[in-house]
Amino acid sequence: MCGIFGYLGSREAAPILLCGLKQLEYRGYDSAGVALIHPSGTVEVTRSTERLAGLEAKLGALNGHARASRAGIGHTRWATHGRASVENAHPHTSLDGKIAVVHNGIFENFMSIRLALQARGHAPRTETDTECFPLLVSQRMAEGDDYATAFITAVRSMRGKYALACVHADHPNKILLARSGPPLVVGVGQGEYFVASDVGPLLPYTRDVVFLEDGDLGEVTSDGLRIWNRDGERVERRVQRVNCDHDDVELGAHAHFMHKEITEQPEAVSRTVEAYLRGAGVSLDLPFSEQLRDGVDRVAILACGTSWHAGLVAKFLLEQIARVPVEVDYASEFRYRDPLVSSRTLAIAITQSGETADTVAALEEARAGGARTVAICNSAGSQVTRLADGTLLTHAGREMGVASTKAFTTQLAVLTLVAVHLGLARGTVPGGMAARVVKGLRALPEQIRHVVDTLERPLAELAQTWHGMQSAMYLGRGALYPIALEGALKLKEISYIQAQGYPAGEMKHGPIALIDARMPVFALLPRDAHRERMLSNLQEVAARGAPIVAFTSHDEDEVEALTRTVVRLPEVDPILAPLLYTVPLQLFAYHVAVLRGCDVDRPRNLAKSVTVE
Numbered sequence: 001m002c003g004i005f006g007y008l009g010s011r012e013a014a015p016i017l018l019c020g021l022k023q024l025e026y027r028g029y030d031s032a033g034v035a036l037i038h039p040s041g042t043v044e045v046t047r048s049t050e051r052l053a054g055l056e057a058k059l060g061a062l063n064g065h066a067r068a069s070r071a072g073i074g075h076t077r078w079a080t081h082g083r084a085s086v087e088n089a090h091p092h093t094s095l096d097g098k099i100a101v102v103h104n105g106i107f108e109n110f111m112s113i114r115l116a117l118q119a120r121g122h123a124p125r126t127e128t129d130t131e132c133f134p135l136l137v138s139q140r141m142a143e144g145d146d147y148a149t150a151f152i153t154a155v156r157s158m159r160g161k162y163a164l165a166c167v168h169a170d171h172p173n174k175i176l177l178a179r180s181g182p183p184l185v186v187g188v189g190q191g192e193y194f195v196a197s198d199v200g201p202l203l204p205y206t207r208d209v210v211f212l213e214d215g216d217l218g219e220v221t222s223d224g225l226r227i228w229n230r231d232g233e234r235v236e237r238r239v240q241r242v243n244c245d246h247d248d249v250e251l252g253a254h255a256h257f258m259h260k261e262i263t264e265q266p267e268a269v270s271r272t273v274e275a276y277l278r279g280a281g282v283s284l285d286l287p288f289s290e291q292l293r294d295g296v297d298r299v300a301i302l303a304c305g306t307s308w309h310a311g312l313v314a315k316f317l318l319e320q321i322a323r324v325p326v327e328v329d330y331a332s333e334f335r336y337r338d339p340l341v342s343s344r345t346l347a348i349a350i351t352q353s354g355e356t357a358d359t360v361a362a363l364e365e366a367r368a369g370g371a372r373t374v375a376i377c378n379s380a381g382s383q384v385t386r387l388a389d390g391t392l393l394t395h396a397g398r399e400m401g402v403a404s405t406k407a408f409t410t411q412l413a414v415l416t417l418v419a420v421h422l423g424l425a426r427g428t429v430p431g432g433m434a435a436r437v438v439k440g441l442r443a444l445p446e447q448i449r450h451v452v453d454t455l456e457r458p459l460a461e462l463a464q465t466w467h468g469m470q471s472a473m474y475l476g477r478g479a480l481y482p483i484a485l486e487g488a489l490k491l492k493e494i495s496y497i498q499a500q501g502y503p504a505g506e507m508k509h510g511p512i513a514l515i516d517a518r519m520p521v522f523a524l525l526p527r528d529a530h531r532e533r534m535l536s537n538l539q540e541v542a543a544r545g546a547p548i549v550a551f552t553s554h555d556e557d558e559v560e561a562l563t564r565t566v567v568r569l570p571e572v573d574p575i576l577a578p579l580l581y582t583v584p585l586q587l588f589a590y591h592v593a594v595l596r597g598c599d600v601d602r603p604r605n606l607a608k609s610v611t612v613e
Contacts, residue, residue: 002027002076002077002090002103002197003025003075003076003196003201004075004104004163004184004195004196004197005024005195005197006020006165006167006194006196007071007072007193008175008220008222009071009189009192009193009222010191010192012067013070013072014036014059017034017073018034018052018074019201020194020196020201020202021034021055021074021076023201025051025052025076026399026402027402028603029078030079031076031079031089032075032089033045033075033089033091034059034074034091035072035074035100035167036071036072037069037070037072038068038069038172039068039172041170042097042098043098043167043168044069045097045100046059047086048086049089052076071167071172073102073165073195075090075091075103081128081130082126083127087126088126088128090102090130093134094137095122095135095138098138099166100167100168101130101133101164101165101167102164103133103162103164104162104182104197105160105161105180105181106162107129108159110129110132114132117132117135122138133158133166136154137166140154147170147171148176151178152232158180161181161182161357162179162182163177163181163197164177164179165184174220175220176218176220177212177216177217177219178216178218179214179215180214181214181357181360182197182355182357183197183212183355184216185197185199185210186225187202187209188209189206189208191222193220194206195220198355199379200398207241207242207243209242210238211237213229213386214383215230216229216237217229217230242381256600257399257401258401258405258494258590259590259600261400261406262405262583262587265406265409265445267445269409269410269444269445269448271395272396272413272414273413273442273445277438277441277442281438282417282421282424284392284417284418284421285390286389286390288372288389288390289425292346292421292425293425295343296344296422297324297325298326299325299326299347300329300345300346300348300366300371301326301327301329301347302331302349302350302359302362303329303331303349304358305404306408307350308330308331309482309483309485310350311348312482313412313415313479314328315328316478317415317575318422320575321429321430331358334365334366335362335365342371343371345366345371346372346422347363347366347371348374348376349362349363349366349373349375349384349388350376350377351376352399352404352407353382354377354379354381354385355379355384360383360384360387363375363384363387367387372389373387373389373390374388374389374391375388375391376391376392376411376418377391378393378407380393396410400601402493402601402606403600403603403606409448409579412578412579412582413579416576417441420437436573437576440572440576444572444576444579447580451580451584452583456587459567459584459588459591462549462565462588464591466520466592467591467592469497470497470498470519471499471514472497472498472499472522473519474487474488474499474502474585475507475521475523475541476501477530477534478529478530478574480524480577480581481501481504483578483585484503484522486501486585489501490585490589491592493589493603494593495593495598496598496604500514504534512544515541516545517544519547521538522551522585523538523563525550525559526553526572526581527552527553528574529574535558539562542562548562548563549563549564549566550566551569553569553571553572567584
């Protein structure tokens with residue numbers, strides 16, 4: 001959720017910190033700040049509740065002495081404890097101002113620590129849980145601990161999930177780190193080091209990174225990086241070479257990252273599909289592939305938000321193709337319901353970032369029950385990929401817009417391949433289906449390109465008609481029902497319009513009470529086994545006077561008679577329809593949000609990577 005960026009080296013720190021924080025804007029934030037360590041032995045903290053341009057203006061006003069800083073830490077905050085304000089913005093400091101800390105996560109026991117600090121005369125000045133940490137480090141140092149010992153003791157006093165970076169005015173060439181849950185990555189440059197919440201902000205400076213493991217403590221100095229595990233033992237963490245493309249974080253000719261990422265979906269889906277196809281076959285490198293025929297009798301899918309919608313699509317595909325029962329859980333609820341898993345359960349965790357706290361916790365719960373585990377993720381080296389038995393990467397490239405687009409469609413592509421792979425292993429794929437799906441997947445990128453190239457203008461015009469709507473309903477059946485949910489979510493996320501997605505057959509069981517002439521209904525009508533029943537549902541909608549916008553693949557008088565607007569898509573195999581029908585819904589939501597003047601890439605209150613429960 002929040003973003004951390006730190007620097008220690010020979011260059012001016014402030015511009016580098018700002019550059020790093022700008023690369024973290026996509027995660028969502030409501031305030032930002034930096035702490036610069038001055039060579040004179042002081043720490044100067046600058047904070048702002050404006051966008052980073054406001055923080056940059058404040059830093060630009062600093063004197064030349066401040067700009068001489070060669071080390072510092074920065075932070076973008078998404079408020080959890082305390083309102084969004086300058087006082088609650090990070091970095092937080094000790095009372096004497098010598099210690100500064102930035103923190104992602106939540107200290108669950110902060111209230112008891114806060115009360116103990118107050119009793120000792122260390123009264124907090126903010127509403128945050130974070131401020132307790134520098135106050136506790138300062139107290140321990142006042143009682144005789146050296147800086148590093150005080151830091152370690154304070155870390156071990158905290159309960160919860162956290163990533164920490166800490167600096168001290170008397171130690172200008174040192175940044176101390178701790179990780180328990182949220183990610184923390186160290187970039188290794190030529191005589192300089194960078195600290196970040198994810199790999200992306202490091203790419204302008206280095207491709208060599210070290211991922212801190214859960215429970216690690218770290219010390220970055222001009223001499224190098226040293227790491228200790230939770231038991232205090234010195235450990236070596238491998239330096240990994242990252243092959244991400246920095247072009248993913250450049251807008252180019254696009255007004256927003258979301259628009260850029262929608263248009264990148266043909267290439268993203270193609271890269272993902274081709275990574276797992278071998279001729280006419282599917283090749284998924286899983287450590288237990290040979291056991292899939294007889295060793296799995298149930299699949300548990302664990303995900304949140306948009307990834308949960310991908311999991312719902314996968315339920316239809318896996319049960320149809322692989323003939324195995326599937327449960328799709330909100331990861332945030334899975335571990336709290338005492339789930340039934342065993343060694344015959346295949347647990348699939350779906351997460352764009354690989355660091356979603358609820359999904360990581362759910363996967364840990366599945367592992368504890370003996371399940372085989374697979375991660376479907378867009379971020380190599382992330383926490384969930386290190387936890388799972390096997391990983392299937394989506395090759396979407398870095399996604400900067402908070403509202404997921406290309407990460408979602410590549411998840412659907414991988415899940416389709418998983419269904420075919422598992423079906424082949426179990427001998428349940430109907431004759432010719434596997435070859436048909438593989439052929440369709442190879443043709444799909446060009447069909448998506450057709451949608452983007454030919455339908456954007458009509459969808460922008462449709463947005464002109466409906467951008468003032470107060471509410472909307474999306475309807476689908478079968479595997480298109482989750483796409484109705486996703487279409488509604490996109491509209492909610494970026495335009496702040498109340499939208500609901502439903503299985504069309506469920507509409508009459510309550511939601512139909514909402515329908516009137518002012519509520520548009522967006523209907524997904526591919527040529528599949530549900531089409532006639534879907535048309536019957538739309539008859540009920542039309543009878544209430546609601547305007548219908550139909551997304552369909554061919555001409556049909558009955559559709560024309562029922563609907564106000566028809567959006568025509570290429571004909572597609574019903575199994576692949578979820579991937580194709582997603583794209584126009586993304587484009588429509590995007591243009592509605594633009595017309596409403598919304599911050600498309602950074603919707604209010606939302607974060608790209610939710611690293612706290």
